[in-house]
Amino acid sequence: MALLDIHDFRLAFDGYDGRVQVLNGIDLSVAAGEAVGIVGETGCGKSVLARSILRLNPSPPARVISGGIAFDGQDVFAMREARLRELRGAGIGMVFQDPATYLNPVFSIGSQMADVLRAHGLRGREAIRARSLELLDAMRLPDPAGLLSRYPHELSGGMRQRVLIAQALAANPRLLLADEPTTALDVTVQGQILALIRDLVARLGLTLVLISHDLGVIGATCRRIVVMYAGTIVEDAPAEALFAAPRHPYTRGLLAAVPDLERPGAMPVGIPGQIPSLRDPPPGCRFHPRCAAATSRCRVEAPKLTGDQHRTACHLVTS
Amino acid sequence: MSSSLYEARMRRLRFVVWTFRGSASGLLGLALVAAFLLLAAFGPMIAPYPADATGAMHLAQRLQPPSAAHWFGTDEMGCDILSRVVIGTRTSLWVGLVITAVASLIGVPLGIAAGYLGGAPRAVIMRVTDVFLSVPGLVLALAIVSALGPGVMHGVVALSLVWWPGYVRLIEAKALTLRSEPYVEAARTMGAGHAWVLVRHILPNCVSPLIVKASMDMGLAILAVASLGFIGLGARPPAPEWGAMVSVARSYMPDWWWYSFFPGLFIFLTVLGFNLFGDGLRDMLDPRSARS
Amino acid sequence: MLRWVAARLALLGLMLGGLVVITFVVSNITPSDPAALAAGPDATRDMIETVRREYGLDRPLPEQFLRYVTDLAQFRMGRAVQTGNQVSDDLARYFPATMELVLLATLLSVLLGVPLGILGAVRRNRALDHAIRILAVSGVALPAFWAALLLQLVFAVHLGWLPTSGQLSVATAPPMPISGMILLDALIAGELGVFREAWSYAVLPAFVLALPSIAAIVRVCRAEMIEVLGADHVTAARAHGVSGGRVVFWLALKNAMLPTLAMIGLRLGWTLGSSFLVETVFDWPGIGLYAVSSAIASDFKPVMGVTLCIGVTFMLSNLLIDLAYGWLDPRTRSA
Numbered sequence: 020m021a022l023l024d025i026h027d028f029r030l031a032f033d034g035y036d037g038r039v040q041v042l043n044g045i046d047l048s049v050a051a052g053e054a055v056g057i058v059g060e061t062g063c064g065k066s067v068l069a070r071s072i073l074r075l076n077p078s079p080p081a082r083v084i085s086g087g088i089a090f091d092g093q094d095v096f097a098m099r100e101a102r103l104r105e106l107r108g109a110g111i112g113m114v115f116q117d118p119a120t121y122l123n124p125v126f127s128i129g130s131q132m133a134d135v136l137r138a139h140g141l142r143g144r145e146a147i148r149a150r151s152l153e154l155l156d157a158m159r160l161p162d163p164a165g166l167l168s169r170y171p172h173e174l175s176g177g178m179r180q181r182v183l184i185a186q187a188l189a190a191n192p193r194l195l196l197a198d199e200p201t202t203a204l205d206v207t208v209q210g211q212i213l214a215l216i217r218d219l220v221a222r223l224g225l226t227l228v229l230i231s232h233d234l235g236v237i238g239a240t241c242r243r244i245v246v247m248y249a250g251t252i253v254e255d256a257p258a259e260a261l262f263a264a265p266r267h268p269y270t271r272g273l274l275a276a277v278p279d280l281e282r283p284g285a286m287p288v289g290i291p292g293q294i295p296s297l298r299d300p301p302p303g304c305r306f307h308p309r310c311a312a313a314t315s316r317c318r319v320e321a322p323k324l325t326g327d328q329h330r331t332a333c334h335l336v337t338s
Numbered sequence: 339m340s341s342s343l344y345e346a347r348m349r350r351l352r353f354v355v356w357t358f359r360g361s362a363s364g365l366l367g368l369a370l371v372a373a374f375l376l377l378a379a380f381g382p383m384i385a386p387y388p389a390d391a392t393g394a395m396h397l398a399q400r401l402q403p404p405s406a407a408h409w410f411g412t413d414e415m416g417c418d419i420l421s422r423v424v425i426g427t428r429t430s431l432w433v434g435l436v437i438t439a440v441a442s443l444i445g446v447p448l449g450i451a452a453g454y455l456g457g458a459p460r461a462v463i464m465r466v467t468d469v470f471l472s473v474p475g476l477v478l479a480l481a482i483v484s485a486l487g488p489g490v491m492h493g494v495v496a497l498s499l500v501w502w503p504g505y506v507r508l509i510e511a512k513a514l515t516l517r518s519e520p521y522v523e524a525a526r527t528m529g530a531g532h533a534w535v536l537v538r539h540i541l542p543n544c545v546s547p548l549i550v551k552a553s554m555d556m557g558l559a560i561l562a563v564a565s566l567g568f569i570g571l572g573a574r575p576p577a578p579e580w581g582a583m584v585s586v587a588r589s590y591m592p593d594w595w596w597y598s599f600f601p602g603l604f605i606f607l608t609v610l611g612f613n614l615f616g617d618g619l620r621d622m623l624d625p626r627s628a629r630s
Numbered sequence: 631m632l633r634w635v636a637a638r639l640a641l642l643g644l645m646l647g648g649l650v651v652i653t654f655v656v657s658n659i660t661p662s663d664p665a666a667l668a669a670g671p672d673a674t675r676d677m678i679e680t681v682r683r684e685y686g687l688d689r690p691l692p693e694q695f696l697r698y699v700t701d702l703a704q705f706r707m708g709r710a711v712q713t714g715n716q717v718s719d720d721l722a723r724y725f726p727a728t729m730e731l732v733l734l735a736t737l738l739s740v741l742l743g744v745p746l747g748i749l750g751a752v753r754r755n756r757a758l759d760h761a762i763r764i765l766a767v768s769g770v771a772l773p774a775f776w777a778a779l780l781l782q783l784v785f786a787v788h789l790g791w792l793p794t795s796g797q798l799s800v801a802t803a804p805p806m807p808i809s810g811m812i813l814l815d816a817l818i819a820g821e822l823g824v825f826r827e828a829w830s831y832a833v834l835p836a837f838v839l840a841l842p843s844i845a846a847i848v849r850v851c852r853a854e855m856i857e858v859l860g861a862d863h864v865t866a867a868r869a870h871g872v873s874g875g876r877v878v879f880w881l882a883l884k885n886a887m888l889p890t891l892a893m894i895g896l897r898l899g900w901t902l903g904s905s906f907l908v909e910t911v912f913d914w915p916g917i918g919l920y921a922v923s924s925a926i927a928s929d930f931k932p933v934m935g936v937t938l939c940i941g942v943t944f945m946l947s948n949l950l951i952d953l954a955y956g957w958l959d960p961r962t963r964s965a
Binding site: 035036 | 349352353
Binding site for chain 3: 482571606610617
């Protein structure tokens with residue numbers, strides 16, 4: 020049975036300009052032990068999806084139109100308050116993008132670690148302190164004891180991100196959900212954080228769902244890659260298969276846009292057009308206005324995700 | 339007009355209307371301010387007994403409770419309180435306008451000079467401003483009026499002198515941030531003179547916080563004058579100034595309570611109106627600070 | 631840290647100097663003859679001239695200023711015509727009563743304003759929130775003297791629940807004056823009966839004085855709470871399983887208290903500055919009432935004294951607020 024099961028999930032936001040269809044029928048199953056990467060451009064809905072898994076989207080204006088998300092067999096949207104709090108941290112640990120804004124500026128690191136630990140049942144100052152030090156040490160942070168009394172603004176970006184990861188893993192979750200964990204960091208630090216994540220996943224036997232707009236980041240950490248476009252999944256395949264033989268025109272466009280180090284001087288090719296407005300999305304396949312191979316069927320009928328190991332949502336791909 | 343520019347403008351318009359419509363309070367403020375202005379403009383024509391506002395005496399009718407003939411009752415001279423309150427609106431209007439206008443005429447240029455020029459001029463201006471702000475305004479105004487003597491004019495002068503520092507603070511902060519905006523720097527490198535930058539870039543961006551503050555200050559200035567009037571340092575009787583009316587009415591509490599109730603109610607509604615209106619304006623003009 | 635306090639005190643000294651200049655200028659803009667005013671309404675011409683020489687009012691202005699400053703340094707602010715006492719003595723007598731009222735009002739405004747602000751933020755845009763917001767806007771617009779009169783009418787006269795005016799009944803003996811504030815002194819002396827009675831006298835004026843501050847604090851607290859509750863770090867805390875209660879009342883509130891504290895400081899000045907209105911209505915024996923009765927009698931030495939007194943209090947309380955701000959926000963500490 021899948022650890023995380025997203026079934027035909029549709030989510031919209033109600034705003035002053037009408038309803039925005041952010042997630043349009045997401046079907047995704049993640050088995051225990053997998054390392055799945057979700058890749059897509061800004062605005063494709065990947066972060067909204069991540070938050071939906073933990074029910075973090077404030078409910079007006081977000082609205083679940085249909086479908087559901089289940090963790091370990093339990094419907095996340097039907098959970099009661101106490102069970103949901105348990106899910107958040109002890110079931111799924113979430114790491115966020117920009118550690119500068121995701122840490123509370125007026126509380127010390129130690130205090131924020133203690134908050135998470137206490138929320139999941141740990142009691143006693145000594146026990147909390149010991150566990151906090153253990154976690155910070157596991158993150159390869161120097162001087163964990165001194166760190167406990169420091170404030171977020173006194174730490175570097177890389178250190179703050181490690182603290183965020185420590186918080187996510189504090190209650191021993193089974194799944195690590197990382198939303199753009201390296202996007203806000205310097206390139207040199209990115210590599211360190213990715214290595215840390217890979218190491219922790221291996222050592223702790225975690226299931227990983229990593230979200231990024233950067234194919235390189237995904238490729239370095241994930242065995243299975245899910246490509247999202249304008250609120251839908253367009254391709255879902257094992258990493259080698261995706262890189263070797265991408266099937267969806269959008270995926271092919273993404274890969275062609277990556278500069279090739281083996282052939283310096285060859286220009287990367289961009290995808291023409293722009294991402295569609297989610298307020299007024301194109302009919303049929305959402306990618307068809309930018310697709311060179313679009314047929315009349317693509318303009319009218321939205322393709323469904325078909326396939327087994329290698330799924331694709333495209334009329335031109337017959338599996 | 340290209341379609342995308344039109345679309346962008348329509349979206350902005352929809353957003354503004356949505357904000358203001360969702361802001362019932364802003365509309366209420368607008369209604370109250372409009373009512374206030376109408377009363378001030380047409381007061382003598384609307385008031386049932388306009389002569390009562392200038393010292394008529396009908397001692398046979400003194401201190402009557404609200405009735406069909408006198409909606410707000412009569413005062414100790416037998417004058418119709420409704421008429422006096424309505425005609426008193428004019429006093430409040432010009433008082434509020436003068437104080438706000440003088441305060442901004444002094445404060446805005448000083449604020450721009452301080453924010454834009456920086457350095458020594460800024461230090462001097464801000465230190466002087468800080469000194470004025472080191473004492474609560476109403477107290478300093480009280481001190482000035484006690485030296486000058488009672489009367490509405492003296493109150494207006496005193497309050498204007500106390501009010502301008504607030505504008506300096508507001509505009510200085512704005513001008514300071516504007517000065518370091520990239521487009522200002524760009525203009526300067528292209529050879530624009532100080533005057534051009536001030537008129538074209540700094541001043542227009544100061545207008546919206548200025549308008550918001552000025553509308554709220556109208557109400558607060560009227561309240562301040564009424565407060566000075568209440569303690570007896572405002573208009574001399576028989577002038578129908580709201581605060582002075584409440585002051586006299588105090589001696590007739592509690593039996594003839596309506597005498598102090600209605601003028602005070604008008605002060606309250608006027609200040610409320612300008613506050614709500616200013617809030618609504620702020621939500622409209624600076625959506626980033628829309629707090630709901 | 632110490633250096634920062636020292637710098638602020640130096641700045642305070644500068645402000646004080648400026649205030650002294652302002653009060654001097656104001657006392658000299660009076661259109662009537664200051665000597666005649668000081669001599670009193672029944673003075674003869676000779677007496678006026680004697681007074682003029684005695685107070686140095688015939689000397690050139692800079693010399694008068696110097697004399698003014700040296701007098702102030704020795705707490706000599708002249709004699710009040712109304713009471714016949716030295717202004718400094720009168721100030722010492724009446725100041726604690728005003729401080730008692732102002733402190734009580736500030737306490738009430740925080741105890742009522744912050745919870746209402748949190749409530750409004752958490753129950754945002756529902757019926758309760760709308761009611762709270764209407765109250766908040768009305769509170770600032772409410773004329774203090776009008777609200778005072780009305781509340782006095784309802785609670786003291788009609789319902790008879792509370793006394794109409796004064797600080798304590800004439801029949802009751804006040805407690806040993808340690809701080810000068812009757813409520814505090816009664817507590818210190820353990821005289822609970824006196825405390826309860828003094829409280830019944832103080833609650834209405836303090837509440838009226840607190841109303842605009844309650845309104846302002848509700849507005850800013852609510853707005854800040856709404857903003858913080860939408861902040862990324864709050865989402866992160868929720869994602870880590872921290873309970874809603876702890877998120878709101880601890881993690882979010884500490885962030886929201888920073889601007890709220892700034893507002894409390896701002897309102898303190900307003901409260902100090904408009905206490906005279908409430909003191910007038912309730913016959914509360916503070917420096918506000920003292921200033922008003924002097925002003926009406928054109929006796930402005932007491933008014934100047936009160937102005938300086940309130941100014942100094944205001945500056946010192948701002949310093950305290952800044953210190954509290956530094957304690958709450960660790961980012962300003964290392965700056």
